[in-house]
Amino acid sequence: MADAVSHADAGELLLDIRNLKIEATVYPPGEDPRQVTIVDGVSLKLHKGKVLGLIGESGAGKSTIGLSSMGYGRGGVKITGGEVILNGRDILKGGMSGLRKLRGREVCYVAQSAAAAFNPSHRLMDQVVEAALRHGTATRKEAERRAVELFRKLSLPNPETIGRRYPHQVSGGQLQRVMTAMALCSEPDLIVFDEPTTALDVTTQIDVLAAIKDAIRDTGVAALYITHDLAVVAQVADEIMVLRHGKLVEWGKTRQIIKEPRQEYTNALVSVHEIEHQEKPPRDTPILSVKNVTAAYGGSDVKVLKDVSVDIYAGQTLAVVGESGSGKSTLARAITGLLPPENGTIEFAGRKLSARLDDRKRDDLRELQMIYQMADVAMNPRQTVGTIIGRPLEFYFNMRGRERDARVAELLDKIEMGKGFVDRYPAELSGGQKQRVCIARALAAKPKLIICDEVTSALDPLVANGILNLLLELQSEEDVAYLFITHDLATVKSIADSIAVMYQGTVVRYGPKSKVLEPPFDDYTDLLLRSVPEMEIGWLEKAIEGRRMESAGN
Amino acid sequence: MLNLRRIPLSAWVGLILTTLFVFCAVFAPWIAPYAKGQIVGDVWEPMSGQHWLGTDNLGRDLLARMIYGARTTVFIAAMATALSFSLGAILGFTAAVVGGWFDTLMSRFVDLLMSIPTLIFGLVVLSVLPSTILTLVLVMGILDSTRVYRLSRAVAVDINVMDFVEAAKLRGEGRMWIIFREILPNALSPLVSELGLRFIFAVLFLSALSFLGLGVQPPDADWGGMVKENKEGIVFGIPAALIPAAAIAALAISVNLVADWVLNRTSDLKGGRSGG
Amino acid sequence: MSPIVKLVAQRIALGVLLLFAVSVLIFAGTQILPGDVAQSILGQSATPEALANLRQELGLNDPAIVRYFNWLGGVLTGDLGTALTTRQEITATLGPRLWNTLFLAFWAAIVSVPLAILLGLLAVRYRNGPIDKAISGFALASTSFPEFFIGYLLVFFFAVKLQWLPPISTVYDGMPFLDKLRAIVLPATALVLVVLAHMMRMTRAAILNVMQSAYIETAELKGLSALDIIRRHAFPNAIAPIVNVVMLNLAFLVVGVVVVEVIFVYPGMGQYLVDHVAKRDVPVVQAVGLVFAAVYISLNIIADIAAILANPRLRHPK
Numbered sequence A: 001m002a003d004a005v006s007h008a009d010a011g012e013l014l015l016d017i018r019n020l021k022i023e024a025t026v027y028p029p030g031e032d033p034r035q036v037t038i039v040d041g042v043s044l045k046l047h048k049g050k051v052l053g054l055i056g057e058s059g060a061g062k063s064t065i066g067l068s069s070m071g072y073g074r075g076g077v078k079i080t081g082g083e084v085i086l087n088g089r090d091i092l093k094g095g096m097s098g099l100r101k102l103r104g105r106e107v108c109y110v111a112q113s114a115a116a117a118f119n120p121s122h123r124l125m126d127q128v129v130e131a132a133l134r135h136g137t138a139t140r141k142e143a144e145r146r147a148v149e150l151f152r153k154l155s156l157p158n159p160e161t162i163g164r165r166y167p168h169q170v171s172g173g174q175l176q177r178v179m180t181a182m183a184l185c186s187e188p189d190l191i192v193f194d195e196p197t198t199a200l201d202v203t204t205q206i207d208v209l210a211a212i213k214d215a216i217r218d219t220g221v222a223a224l225y226i227t228h229d230l231a232v233v234a235q236v237a238d239e240i241m242v243l244r245h246g247k248l249v250e251w252g253k254t255r256q257i258i259k260e261p262r263q264e265y266t267n268a269l270v271s272v273h274e275i276e277h278q279e280k281p282p283r284d285t286p287i288l289s290v291k292n293v294t295a296a297y298g299g300s301d302v303k304v305l306k307d308v309s310v311d312i313y314a315g316q317t318l319a320v321v322g323e324s325g326s327g328k329s330t331l332a333r334a335i336t337g338l339l340p341p342e343n344g345t346i347e348f349a350g351r352k353l354s355a356r357l358d359d360r361k362r363d364d365l366r367e368l369q370m371i372y373q374m375a376d377v378a379m380n381p382r383q384t385v386g387t388i389i390g391r392p393l394e395f396y397f398n399m400r401g402r403e404r405d406a407r408v409a410e411l412l413d414k415i416e417m418g419k420g421f422v423d424r425y426p427a428e429l430s431g432g433q434k435q436r437v438c439i440a441r442a443l444a445a446k447p448k449l450i451i452c453d454e455v456t457s458a459l460d461p462l463v464a465n466g467i468l469n470l471l472l473e474l475q476s477e478e479d480v481a482y483l484f485i486t487h488d489l490a491t492v493k494s495i496a497d498s499i500a501v502m503y504q505g506t507v508v509r510y511g512p513k514s515k516v517l518e519p520p521f522d523d524y525t526d527l528l529l530r531s532v533p534e535m536e537i538g539w540l541e542k543a544i545e546g547r548r549m550e551s552a553g554n
Numbered sequence B: 001m002l003n004l005r006r007i008p009l010s011a012w013v014g015l016i017l018t019t020l021f022v023f024c025a026v027f028a029p030w031i032a033p034y035a036k037g038q039i040v041g042d043v044w045e046p047m048s049g050q051h052w053l054g055t056d057n058l059g060r061d062l063l064a065r066m067i068y069g070a071r072t073t074v075f076i077a078a079m080a081t082a083l084s085f086s087l088g089a090i091l092g093f094t095a096a097v098v099g100g101w102f103d104t105l106m107s108r109f110v111d112l113l114m115s116i117p118t119l120i121f122g123l124v125v126l127s128v129l130p131s132t133i134l135t136l137v138l139v140m141g142i143l144d145s146t147r148v149y150r151l152s153r154a155v156a157v158d159i160n161v162m163d164f165v166e167a168a169k170l171r172g173e174g175r176m177w178i179i180f181r182e183i184l185p186n187a188l189s190p191l192v193s194e195l196g197l198r199f200i201f202a203v204l205f206l207s208a209l210s211f212l213g214l215g216v217q218p219p220d221a222d223w224g225g226m227v228k229e230n231k232e233g234i235v236f237g238i239p240a241a242l243i244p245a246a247a248i249a250a251l252a253i254s255v256n257l258v259a260d261w262v263l264n265r266t267s268d269l270k271g272g273r274s275g276g
Numbered sequence C: 001m002s003p004i005v006k007l008v009a010q011r012i013a014l015g016v017l018l019l020f021a022v023s024v025l026i027f028a029g030t031q032i033l034p035g036d037v038a039q040s041i042l043g044q045s046a047t048p049e050a051l052a053n054l055r056q057e058l059g060l061n062d063p064a065i066v067r068y069f070n071w072l073g074g075v076l077t078g079d080l081g082t083a084l085t086t087r088q089e090i091t092a093t094l095g096p097r098l099w100n101t102l103f104l105a106f107w108a109a110i111v112s113v114p115l116a117i118l119l120g121l122l123a124v125r126y127r128n129g130p131i132d133k134a135i136s137g138f139a140l141a142s143t144s145f146p147e148f149f150i151g152y153l154l155v156f157f158f159a160v161k162l163q164w165l166p167p168i169s170t171v172y173d174g175m176p177f178l179d180k181l182r183a184i185v186l187p188a189t190a191l192v193l194v195v196l197a198h199m200m201r202m203t204r205a206a207i208l209n210v211m212q213s214a215y216i217e218t219a220e221l222k223g224l225s226a227l228d229i230i231r232r233h234a235f236p237n238a239i240a241p242i243v244n245v246v247m248l249n250l251a252f253l254v255v256g257v258v259v260v261e262v263i264f265v266y267p268g269m270g271q272y273l274v275d276h277v278a279k280r281d282v283p284v285v286q287a288v289g290l291v292f293a294a295v296y297i298s299l300n301i302i303a304d305i306a307a308i309l310a311n312p313r314l315r316h317p318k
Helices: A062-068 A095-102 A124-134 A140-153 A172-185 A202-219 A230-236 A254-259 A264-270 A328-336 A362-367 A385-397 A401-414 A431-444 A461-478 A489-495 A523-531 A539-545 B009-026 B062-098 B100-114 B118-126 B133-160 B163-171 B175-211 B223-236 B239-265 C003-031 C037-042 C048-058 C064-076 C090-125 C130-144 C147-161 C177-183 C185-211 C214-221 C226-263 C269-278 C282-310
Strands: A013-026 A034-047 A051-055 A077-086 A107-110 A190-194 A222-227 A239-244 A247-253 A288-296 A303-312 A317-321 A343-348 A368-371 A449-453 A481-486 A498-503 A506-512
Touching: A013 A062, A013 A222, A034 A062, A034 A077, A034 A222, A034 A247, A051 A062, A051 A230, A062 A077, A062 A190, A062 A222, A107 A172, A107 C214, A124 A140, A124 A172, A140 A172, A140 A202, A172 A190, A172 A202, A202 A230, A202 A523, A202 A539, A222 A230, A230 A239, A230 A254, A230 A539, A239 A254, A239 A264, A247 A254, A247 A264, A254 A264, A264 A461, A288 A328, A303 A317, A303 A328, A303 A343, A303 A481, A303 A498, A303 A506, A317 A328, A317 A489, A328 A368, A328 A449, A328 A481, A362 A368, A362 A385, A368 A431, A368 B163, A385 A401, A385 A431, A385 B163, A401 A431, A431 A461, A461 A481, A461 A489, A481 A489, A498 A523, A506 A523, B009 B062, B009 B239, B062 B100, B062 B133, B062 B175, B062 B223, B062 B239, B100 B133, B100 C003, B118 B133, B118 B175, B118 C003, B118 C226, B118 C269, B118 C282, B133 B175, B163 B175, B175 B223, B175 B239, B175 C147, B175 C226, B223 B239, B223 C147, B239 C130, B239 C147, C003 C064, C003 C282, C064 C282, C090 C130, C090 C185, C090 C226, C090 C269, C090 C282, C130 C185, C147 C185, C147 C226, C177 C185, C185 C226, C214 C226, C226 C269, C226 C282, C269 C282
Parallel strands: A051 A222, A051 A239, A107 A190, A190 A222, A317 A481, A317 A498, A368 A449, A449 A481
Antiparallel strands: A013 A034, A013 A077, A239 A247, A288 A303, A288 A343, A498 A506
8 A cells, every 4th residue: 555654454444535626716805706725635544443633724624624524515615526435435426315315324523613513492312313313223212312321421411311401501511522422323434523622621621532532432433533733633543644735744643643753844733832941030029910809890799800919020921821711811901900900909010000991101001011812803904014013103102204114114023024014904914923913013112011811822833833932032132021811731831930820710829830830739730730632642541530620611 | 996897787887877866966957958847838748859758747847857856855865864974973983982871871762763663753753843954854864863873883882892992992092093093994884885875765765755745845846746746647647756756766776786885895894905 | 480581571561661752752752842733733824812722722831741641641541632633533533544554564464474584585595596686686676666666656557557456545444355455455565565675685684694503514414404404403593583574574564554555545544644744733643653653662572572482592591
């Protein structure tokens, strides 16, 4: 066999995709519609009971390939070339009725957002058994019994009765497992998992991942596992296929891909989190000191922040880590004055900050800047890059004309973008470039502290890495401090000098990075640290075994 | 960055017809073949070389009267639209940015006004007010401003919660900058398209009022009034009333086509250049 | 109490409150605005004595608040007052006319609702195809046509040229049912054309919104047939938005009735209202305005309640 992988040990061939080409018609505003190629000449083989991981950044075509195994194109996407051979026949030649017979019977699909993928007006059980009934593979009674078994196997609470609930009545992590049960219920040969844990919190992700892995092993089903996270796919896949811009980059055994990548791009993906960062010791006086802050939304009794105290030192980074609902973004809103705290004080550069934004002095505003998660909505789409970066210069320093333009050019240079970008609109920039422009806008104010709210979480890993490196570089040049809010512990390890771990509105652990990440841990930090996927085969089992605390999703 | 080749056929039709109507309205005295209100022949003469569209119920030239009618219709509808638009947009934007009690009070009051059908409330009010052009403009403008208010408020509220507006607030920008530089440029295309729809509504509303005898009073006539004047002819097979009615429909369709095109051209916040 | 009952009760209470506010607005609109009712009834040449007498008779010398509550008290007990011009009880005159209007609106709705839903479904089924384009072109035209254009076109062709139907819709008490139906064919058709396009466009949007949901994709990936997808997955979720659309358009239809009744000289509420606005007969205008507003508000409430009832999140709370 001429493939990169030897299939000597493999069983019966289940899926054989040959030279797949997929195209779509796009309608760019103000231009003529045109054809773009999404997947270009990709071939893959999958044997019965095996799991193939498809990995790549956004636009790599991985979901599109996954769905092609069911002969399905999302939106205006069309399979224009190649063969998809499933169980020995080319499904693209069977017509619509042929496809209907295999969908939900031979191949099933698990979507990224189970919350949207379930019909809100039917009970879960009716939806779980629907495909099996439709294809006549089981009577309702059998199918329901099987579903309950699957619920139990996937460790869902109350497996006997959870099927009577409606989708909105169960949590996101549980819904994702019900969707897996739905896929398994008609006993298919193949399941396509499309980023099934991406939308979940990290401590929930590990449970769902373990459940999926066990279910795959026990039922002997084959799977295409699509994700952008190599560490995740390394836990479940036998083989991994790396894709980029719709083309195959590398295909090999899981161990080979993560330990001995042969292609440069794969290597970059594998080593993405390895940023060298020397922890700086705390200085004498902090630049920002948050003392005993308590806050709630709209006079409500539920406190989103409870007695929070942290310090940040000039030129250093404090990372605030936590899952959704931990209060980490609320802390940023309290510091910026968008949500005046009910109690506690915030000191900045030796002065006490007014609680309300409207009462703050212009210098306080200038020296405390913010960068957002979604760079594309953080910039006015009707302003050019030059206006966006130039406005703080006009506003704070009264710079005009040539002086301002020169400074804008200088700032563009700092963020490693050329002068040619001055007249571009945000819509004409890539995701990484947008975030860079936002950084330049913050820098233009010559701030002492920048609050970075999940600034890399919407970006692909390699792009995110570039942004982190840039931030570190700028920190050493400008001596600016960062308050870095994130849910991603890997990022924290790369850039933080000190860390605050937040859980349900309180800081549960706080100190210099080396201390925080060193045992003995409190239960929550332990859970959080154990839940971060590591690029290590067998990590998942070890992590589940060693946990002291149940995840929040249960 | 307007590329003429990219304007679809439907938009061309709309643009040309709209321009034609506006041209008639502006230059009525110079292009009308007869003077205003001049009786030139028999009652309801058929179409002829002399009278292209025939004559009306009093023997006036229908074409001349249509051209003067265009003037009345377009003028009153434009005034009412201008009023409803400035009132609705200013109050809507202010409510969205200021918020608080002002927003609540205005929004509840608009809800109340909108819970009565516009035509019915218009009729109720006109039963006590004198039928002058000023009254018509005021009644139509104020009643219709509720819709503009709702739209501008909704658009502004959507934009107001976006991160770039928050970023401007954190920078310390004043309210004026936020309304005019951050929000307005992004709200423009839905508002421009709405402007067209409001104008159509004003034309139809005015025509309905005049048709019911409560709008423009004789001897002046807008197109709706002309339908009323000539409607008795219909049962005798005289189509004079259909001509002004068709003109109203044509005006409404052409403005609709233009508004549709404007909305489709820039319907989202993504395209930076297309907004020009 | 289950949250759904609470929400529905809230919505109804809000509707009643709104109706009171509307009555204030209608009253204020006719009483406080500039313009002297007595003067407008008697005309410019009236003597001061005659004006004073009429004011006295109409209770115009009482403060506005007192007059409002007198009026409201009457309305709540079914007494809408006396017409100034004819000196007749408004309630007695209004009854049969309201009935006629509802009769006309009912038949227009019977035809237009199923037709609009069917066309909306067709437009979605053949989306962006010629049928969809034709339907949306028709919708554009029909929303731009004034009611009287549609009405007189129908009269001109079907009553005058072809002589199939009467140009004027006379109905009277004791008229045989079929004759009555024949009389309203043209006005009902005009009304259907007025609301059809709008209803169809909104139906299309509502169904399209459902069809683009992720759960429809899930159903498709289960291998369900197109019919099953629509029947089991799209329909239960589309029903609420469609009922909502229908109710909103029926409210729209009730208003469209005013002009259509005048075109066909149909003895309904709209005709009654327009006649008395011209005669500046304020009590009649107030009464008819209030009845129109009440019908309009009730239909809107039904639309909201339909949306509440069909929401599974509200029907099955956590």
